[in-house]
Amino acid sequence: MVRGPPKLYVDDECNFVDPQVLENVLTTKFDTFAELDVCELRKARSRANAFETIRNGIFMNRAAMKMANIDAITDFMFTSLDYDSVHKRDGPYYFADVCAGPGGFTEYILWRKNWCYKGFGFTLRGEHDFKLQESTCVSSDSFHPFYGPNGDGNIYNLENIQHFKRIILEHTQGVGVHFVMSDGGFSVEGNENLQEVLSKQIYTCQCLMALEILRPHGYFVTKMFDLFTSFSVGLIYLMHLCFNAIAIVKPNTSRPANSERYFICKDFKNTHQSSEIRRYLEFVVQDMWHAQPEDSDNDILELIPLDILLRDTRFSKYMHDSNTSIAERQIIGLQKLKFFCHNPELVEVHQETCRLKCLNLWRIPDRKRAAIQNVTASDIASSISQPAFMLTQPKEISVTTFDSVIDEMNDWRFVPLCSSKPSNFCHIFVGMSNSKVSKLVGNKWVKVKNMHLNRGTVLYGEIVKEKCISMRDGIETEKLSLHVIDALRLGDVSLADLSFEERAKSISIFCEAINFEVDGDVRIRPKEARCLQDLYTKNIIEYKQETREYNAVGAKNSNEYYSVNAILFLKVNSHQSFNSTYVLRSVVNINEHDTTHVSCKLIDVIKKVRSLNKK
Incomplete structure (x- = not known):
């Protein structure tokens, strides 16, 4: 390194340029x-x-x-x-x-x-x-x-x-x-x-x-x-x-x-x-x-x-x-x-x-810059073919009706839900202009605060309170996350003609791309849909005796988890589009201490899945 008084001119810098050209320029x-x-x-x-x-x-x-x-x-x-x-x-x-x-x-x-x-x-x-x-x-x-x-x-x-x-x-x-x-x-x-x-x-x-x-x-x-x-x-x-x-x-x-x-x-x-x-x-x-x-x-x-x-x-x-x-x-x-x-x-x-x-x-189109357009949730919904399917509620099943709905092991996937019978957090979400987001509640669009999705996005997901344990001091905090279950459109990219596995792959990339772990913002996570066999071969859902509730590990790491109150079943065989998978979805509410017909014990659901595998 060479030091000295700062240069006030460059006309003597001829080592890496033709001297006459330097003088001329x-x-x-x-x-x-x-x-x-x-x-x-x-x-x-x-x-x-x-x-x-x-x-x-x-x-x-x-x-x-x-x-x-x-x-x-x-x-x-x-x-x-x-x-x-x-x-x-x-x-x-x-x-x-x-x-x-x-x-x-x-x-x-x-x-x-x-x-x-x-x-x-x-x-x-x-x-x-x-x-x-x-x-x-x-x-x-x-x-x-x-x-x-x-x-x-x-x-x-x-x-x-x-x-x-x-x-x-x-x-x-x-x-x-x-x-x-x-x-x-x-x-x-x-x-x-x-x-x-x-x-x-x-x-x-x-x-x-x-x-x-x-x-x-x-x-x-x-x-x-x-x-x-x-x-x-x-x-x-x-x-x-x-x-x-x-x-x-x-x-x-x-x-x-x-x-x-x-x-x-x-x-x-x-x-x-x-x-x-x-x-x-x-x-x-x-x-x-x-x-x-x-x-x-x-x-x-x-x-x-x-x-x-x-x-x-x-x-x-x-x-x-x-x-x-x-x-x-x-x-x-x-x-x-x-x-x-x-x-x-x-x-x-x-x-x-x-x-x-x-x-x-x-490879740039010969067009002028377009005017800013205010795209609403209704605009996006109206661009979907036969949007009435989005109003379909999941079919609620119990132990007695399980076999009549979940009939083929390889045709279905499951995801744990935080939602319960009285509290539903699963909705259709759409991304609008300026990264604003709305969710479909009943037949009305309701704005969602502190969430960002690409304009044009249409997805099905669940808002979950994830409990996060700090690796530094062990302190537990809660963070809101959107768990994306399935998607019809991610920004301008249509998934309508893709298989469920292909949609899941795109969802994983999309969630990673738009999630920045910024304080105050709702985090975006893919909710992995697993094969039914995992329900009894892996500890996807665990019962915590001290809290008397079921938990599932969050999408990020083992230091994050959320309460599980239901299991959602999705029909995902090769014949199913987003629309049909959404319409045919079924849910089992699980509660270890509720003996009414609306809830099942997890062990009973597992028994039903095991018996299905033996057919």
């Missing part, structure tokens, strides 16, 4: 921005840039279209994880969006992949916060923002980075996210030639964040600007050592007259060297965070000795060629912008052709 930038005001430049840009009319399309801002462009450049590697043999899993796939309010990058990802991807956000609170609720093309329930222990979302603070890392690891089984996106930047009006120097802290923090939270073989994309200084090139070099492949690209959606570019890293190497680099960058970030004005002569100028960077000829050549090529394009873009300023009648004639070709290549 700095001079052209200074002359253009000094001569023309912002309003003139904006008007000229709308006419001069061949790709300007692509704009935001169906999305809420241009950042979403940039991510679409970057995804296409990389052969859709960010949205094709489910086709990648290295990453392929049952899902969901995890990503992080950092320094990226109002959320255009995430909007694109969720538009492409819906709830099959689960996102974690980190950005500054306030004016530049996430605003995904304003999106008209996605439901953002599988994305949640976090802001660090101080609640400010400041990535410069290492404490915030480490806090976000802990959240990520808790939600990803300790493995990390599949990819990280970051798009941090700030206005440098009047200091365009120093943008790189002024941005080095955010460069470093975003790169460190990726190293902290990526899983092995993960991807990273981040916005950068000029990369002339030894500091910037040294940071790129360190990241290059942590990944099997890197690239620096200037997408078409990035305006040609600015210095913006994107640094893309593929196939994270979770090695000892990567860990050492991560610890080194932690030190650098902490040093920058605690720097004082009186330390101005102690600025970090180089992360890696210059001779090491130059010694790696393949890397240094790549940086030289990349910087020179992007700078040459920027010079042309600036000159064209200036020329169009002085000639207001000129218009780039290829704008429409470029727009249509790009949308086609990026």
Whole structure:
């Protein structure tokens, strides 16, 4: 590491760019921005840039279209994880969006992949916060923002980075996210030639964040600007050592007259060297965070000795060629912008052709952003074929009527219910606009507080009070959870033609994607429907003598459980759709101390299932 007075100019940084090109780009930038005001430049840009009319399309801002462009450049590697043999899993796939309010990058990802991807956000609170609720093309329930222990979302603070890392690891089984996106930047009006120097802290923090939270073989994309200084090139070099492949690209959606570019890293190497680099960058970030004005002569100028960077000829050549090529394009873009300023009648004639070709290549529909629609529970219900089936109540069976209903062992599954004869917590739930939820009670829709489901979702579930025992201090608390039993539609994805097993698999992914364990929110859990044999071969339902009640283990872990008052039986053979499984469902109320006809002892139900297995 080399320290010294902070750089006030970059015109001597010629190690990784052609010297004449560097001089030309700095001079052209200074002359253009000094001569023309912002309003003139904006008007000229709308006419001069061949790709300007692509704009935001169906999305809420241009950042979403940039991510679409970057995804296409990389052969859709960010949205094709489910086709990648290295990453392929049952899902969901995890990503992080950092320094990226109002959320255009995430909007694109969720538009492409819906709830099959689960996102974690980190950005500054306030004016530049996430605003995904304003999106008209996605439901953002599988994305949640976090802001660090101080609640400010400041990535410069290492404490915030480490806090976000802990959240990520808790939600990803300790493995990390599949990819990280970051798009941090700030206005440098009047200091365009120093943008790189002024941005080095955010460069470093975003790169460190990726190293902290990526899983092995993960991807990273981040916005950068000029990369002339030894500091910037040294940071790129360190990241290059942590990944099997890197690239620096200037997408078409990035305006040609600015210095913006994107640094893309593929196939994270979770090695000892990567860990050492991560610890080194932690030190650098902490040093920058605690720097004082009186330390101005102690600025970090180089992360890696210059001779090491130059010694790696393949890397240094790549940086030289990349910087020179992007700078040459920027010079042309600036000159064209200036020329169009002085000639207001000129218009780039290829704008429409470029727009249509790009949308086609990026697989984006040629439509404008839709108006925000207020979708109600009744709207969703009316879109379902013959919705009257949702009013069907479960058939109540007893020991004497059991055999006449549950007639074939392999045709049925069972789930424990907290609901009882007087207290029913099982309902049809629908997701509406702005993540609002309603449940069907009788023949009326009733709003549910503190629950979030993707717009368009139609599912059958039970609201349960789960008792949670803290692993730290053994204190027991209660948390509300929605146990999803079956589903007709999850967001925009219809399950109508799927088998019960296929629906259950989708439900499991959906619940994992939209559940963030945030205090105050109703948790979302899949309620596993088990084969009838498990009723007597496994301790799914246990009787607690001290509380004189039945309990079942919660979906998360053995430290969570809930009271069981009934058993729901679902007919799930290959002939059953969601509608028929719902209509044919049957329930047995169990109570060890109630001898009336409405309740059965669990042991009697088990005997009936055993006898069914012998047939």
